Amino acid sequence: MTILEGLVAEHRVFLSVFNEIESALPHTKSASEVALLCRVLQRLIHDHGETENDLAYIALDHILKERGQHNRLFHDHQEVDSLLKQVATIPNLLEARSQLQVALNACRRHFHEEETVVFPLIAKALQPETLQILGRSWKPAPGPVPPLLKSLIGSTEVGRQPSAS
Numbered sequence: 001m002t003i004l005e006g007l008v009a010e011h012r013v014f015l016s017v018f019n020e021i022e023s024a025l026p027h028t029k030s031a032s033e034v035a036l037l038c039r040v041l042q043r044l045i046h047d048h049g050e051t052e053n054d055l056a057y058i059a060l061d062h063i064l065k066e067r068g069q070h071n072r073l074f075h076d077h078q079e080v081d082s083l084l085k086q087v088a089t090i091p092n093l094l095e096a097r098s099q100l101q102v103a104l105n106a107c108r109r110h111f112h113e114e115e116t117v118v119f120p121l122i123a124k125a126l127q128p129e130t131l132q133i134l135g136r137s138w139k140p141a142p143g144p145v146p147p148l149l150k151s152l153i154g155s156t157e158v159g160r161q162p163s164a165s
């Protein structure tokens with residue numbers, strides 16, 4: 001698996017987690033439940049962004065800098081991180097839900113730009129062997145976190161009944 005295939009696979013997992021969160025969001029009963037979802041999401045996305053910075057963006061540093069994209073992509077990561085941190089501090093439930101939605105939309109736009117603009121540039125600039133080597137250095141987002149997030153989404157904490165099985 002190349003580094004780009006790994007990152008896109010992670011995007012797919014995150015996008016389906018985002019959909020799950022969106023359907024659980026109207027059932028949240030307090031701002032602290034929304035904050036809990038934010039903290040787990042923040043960790044997932046932070047680890048993914050770090051990998052991109054360390055393994056993919058850095059390999060394309062000069063090209064992205066020429067196009068003025070490097071700082072912006074890096075800024076996107078910081079923006080999503082601070083949006084999620086900010087949501088976790090909002091005491092009002094409706095406002096917290098709405099700001100979490102803003103953060104999810106920002107993530108989706110960022111993933112789309114990476115997949116349609118940035119990753120193709122990286123694929124052009126680097127040799128396939130290099131992409132494979134970088135892929136071998138890639139560690140997917142920590143395994144225990146997605147199941148934890150799943151259990152939060154499916155738990156009574158966010159207003160749903162746990163599955164009977």
Ligand SMILES: [Fe+2]
Binds near residue numbers: 114
């Ligand atoms: Fe990114």
Ligand SMILES: [Fe+2]
Binds near residue numbers: 007011048052111114
């Ligand atoms: Fe990404």
